[in-house]
Amino acid sequence: MKMIHSMVRVRHLDKSLEFYRKALGLEVAERLDFDDFTLVYLRGAESDFELELTWNKNQEQDYDLGEGYGHLACSTDDLDAEHRRMREAGVGPADIKEFFRDGALLARFFFIQDPDGYKIEVLQRHGRYL
Amino acid sequence: MKMIHSMVRVRHLDKSLEFYRKALGLEVAERLDFDDFTLVYLRGAESDFELELTWNKNQEQDYDLGEGYGHLACSTDDLDAEHRRMREAGVGPADIKEFFRDGALLARFFFIQDPDGYKIEVLQRHGRYL
Numbered sequence: 244m245k246m247i248h249s250m251v252r253v254r255h256l257d258k259s260l261e262f263y264r265k266a267l268g269l270e271v272a273e274r275l276d277f278d279d280f281t282l283v284y285l286r287g288a289e290s291d292f293e294l295e296l297t298w299n300k301n302q303e304q305d306y307d308l309g310e311g312y313g314h315l316a317c318s319t320d321d322l323d324a325e326h327r328r329m330r331e332a333g334v335g336p337a338d339i340k341e342f343f344r345d346g347a348l349l350a351r352f353f354f355i356q357d358p359d360g361y362k363i364e365v366l367q368r369h370g371r372y373l
Numbered sequence: 374m375k376m377i378h379s380m381v382r383v384r385h386l387d388k389s390l391e392f393y394r395k396a397l398g399l400e401v402a403e404r405l406d407f408d409d410f411t412l413v414y415l416r417g418a419e420s421d422f423e424l425e426l427t428w429n430k431n432q433e434q435d436y437d438l439g440e441g442y443g444h445l446a447c448s449t450d451d452l453d454a455e456h457r458r459m460r461e462a463g464v465g466p467a468d469i470k471e472f473f474r475d476g477a478l479l480a481r482f483f484f485i486q487d488p489d490g491y492k493i494e495v496l497q498r499h500g501r502y503l
Contacts, residue, residue, distance in 0.1 A: 245419035249379045250443030267374045289375035292422045309439020313380030
């Protein structure tokens with residue numbers, strides 16, 4: 244049993260595709276168009292795990308994101324460079340945070356939000372977050 | 374930039390840990406206990422992508438799951454055997470479905486739900502879903 248993708252529903256597919264390419268370098272691995280909906284599988288260069296976007300064409304209001312789902316997390320070798328790059332690209336990253344436990348650095352990260360408001364955590368490759 | 378985990382908030386950590394072990398064979402890769410919350414990283418044998426469970430100890434009601442987040446998907450070599458195994462283990466899988474497009478099988482799958490109601494799609498390894 245292998246985890247292969249995570250699916251979220253999006254309101255404006257083109258905006259989402261642009262965001263995920265610009266922010267995370269995810270490209271369209273496959274796009275499946277149907278009458279009422281489109282499925283898009285996004286993939287990065289470093290992993291075969293995919294993000295599936297579902298675009299329901301008749302959805303007329305923003306999705307209620309609830310409070311259960313937290314985020315998708317990505318790791319990078321150079322958090323500061325990614326933060327700077329995203330700031331300049333207009334992605335709007337939040338400030339870089341550091342999370343310590345018993346004096347040891349657990350995580351160094353920042354959050355971004357996609358066009359629907361889904362949170363994405365970008366982590367410096369370190370410790371658990373490789 | 375590499376997708377490394379997906380995070381969901383859970384009400385009853387022990388029930389969730391038992392479910393993910395029993396249903397998907399995910400084991401605890403790391404558990405981080407803090408005063409008010411616990412983070413658990415679950416991992417399977419076939420991928421380094423992890424599921425992060427956040428247990429906020431003061432959460433007093435079920436999480437509103439909203440309608441935006443869809444599911445986590447897993448692939449397996451033998452969908453029928455997994456379906457049977459989960460039925461016998463009390464996981465309560467929904468019926469197996471087949472999804473065709475232009476006469477070709479796109480996906481053969483079933484859904485399960487974790488103790489908080491998050492959906493998980495289990496897919497026969499085929500086509501896009503490897």
